[in-house]
Amino acid sequence: MSHPADTPSIPLAPEVLRNATLPDGRRADIHLADGRVTALVDQPDKADRPDRLDTGRGLDSGRRSTAGPGSIDLGGALVLPALVDGHAHLDKTLLGAPWQPHPTSATLREHIANERALRAVAGVPVADRATALAHRMVSLGTGHVRSHVDIDPDVRLDGLHALVEVREKFRDRLGIQIVAFPQSGVVTAPGVADLLDAALSEGADLIGGLDPAGFDEDVDGQLDIVFGLAERHSAGIDIHLHDGGVTGTRQLRHIAQRTAALGLGGTVTVSHAYALGEADATELDRTATALASAGVAIMTNGPRHSMPPVLRLRDHGVRVFAGSDNIRDTWWPYGTADMLERATVIGLQGDLMTDPELRHAASMITDEAAAALGLTGYGLAPGCRADLVVIAARGVPEAVAAHPRRLLVLHGGRVVGPAPETDFPEFPALSVTGGDAPAPQGER
Secondary structure, eight states, rough: OOOOOOOOOOOSSEEEEEEEEEETOOOEEEEEEETTTEEEEOOOOTOOOOOOOOTTHHHHHHSOSSSTEEEETTOOOOOEEEEEEEEEEETTTTTTTTOOOOOOOOHHHHHHHHHHHHTTOSSOHHHHHHHHHHHHHTTTTTTEEEEEOOOSTTTHHHHHHHHHHHHHHHHTEEEEEEEEEEEOOOOOOOTTTHHHHHHHHOOOOEEEEOOOOTTTSSSSHHHHHHHHHHHTTEEEEEEEOOOOOOHHHHHHHHHHHHHTTTTTTTTTEEEOOOOOOGGOHHHHHHHHHHHHHTTTTEEEEESSSOOHHHHHHHHTTTTTTEOOOOOOSSSSSSSOHHHHHHHHHHHHHTTTOOOHHHHHHHHTTTTTHHTTTOOOSOSSSSSSSSOEEESSSHHHHHHHHHHOOOOEEEEEEEEEEEETTTTOTTTTOOOOOOOOOEEEEEEE
């Protein structure tokens, strides 16, 4: 893409984002310094504002000028705090590798066997595939992600070490939390407990689990290990729970009981929790009350099986947030890494239709997800980290429903996206000049 000589370049570390639409609908200038938001200065109402939003193409065409050194006029575009992907599998993605036909499987164990077989012939290292996915996340406005990584007798800690490398490589563009995930079980997989222990010493931030009843067939045995390691390493917990029916809700209450007894509220998540979408009103209320009291959060990615009832759980005081889960891998051929699209999927499946409900869907990929991940300094207020995304929309409901473009992505106050078109042709390149411009492949 060519840029005329007189096209103003986009500052790598802008001092002011002018004429921004804030999440509450106000129009303001956002002042930045030292990687943080320093002030939000409301703009007076103007009768002559255009009814049609400038979609941001001025960022590459030069039609939108900077209003002084170090400032960018956003033309009324929406600014949100960086999107948060609360559940991904960077080690599993096949992005960066040739397309693979999706293998069919009837059980969880068949899924795992299929993945293990393909892993042996993928031909592209974990770090390369994870890097491709991380680039895409950044380009779409994700500033923080929690990624599970397989820890099992086959791969051992190799995947963890690869993701630790990727985490360091992206530390100036994407915050990555790593969950040591026992994909092949805990109790039924010899040596996994010791591997999980080692993983928490070698870079993992949280300890995971997998269907204590349905996979390990030993609820207390698995949870003894998971909660024991969490205590020993002062780590958070994030457990995959696919088990449905009363088997699933009983385990949720069991997890809540352990969380409360150990004072771990706010550090424990159950991912998927399909049973909550199947429970009758009495069972749901009983389980939701236990989860809320203990401070256990629920992650949903929306599709497949049953989805937890987002609004009912919210009304009970349960924190529910969103993640992408699998992105183009052996478990799921779909996935774009677009968290606004994920909010749309959850909104459609959860029948979230009104503007307040669409705002809640957005909170599941911003504030609620950030709180569940324990992020500090997150938000769009003075003192918060300047991890921001500029979106071609006039408000939050439109951003969830309309699949708008990401116009600008900042991490720690520095422009990090959208990605150069050499990486992803669907995203226009930023007109960034200077010797310290971000390298196309994320190298520094």
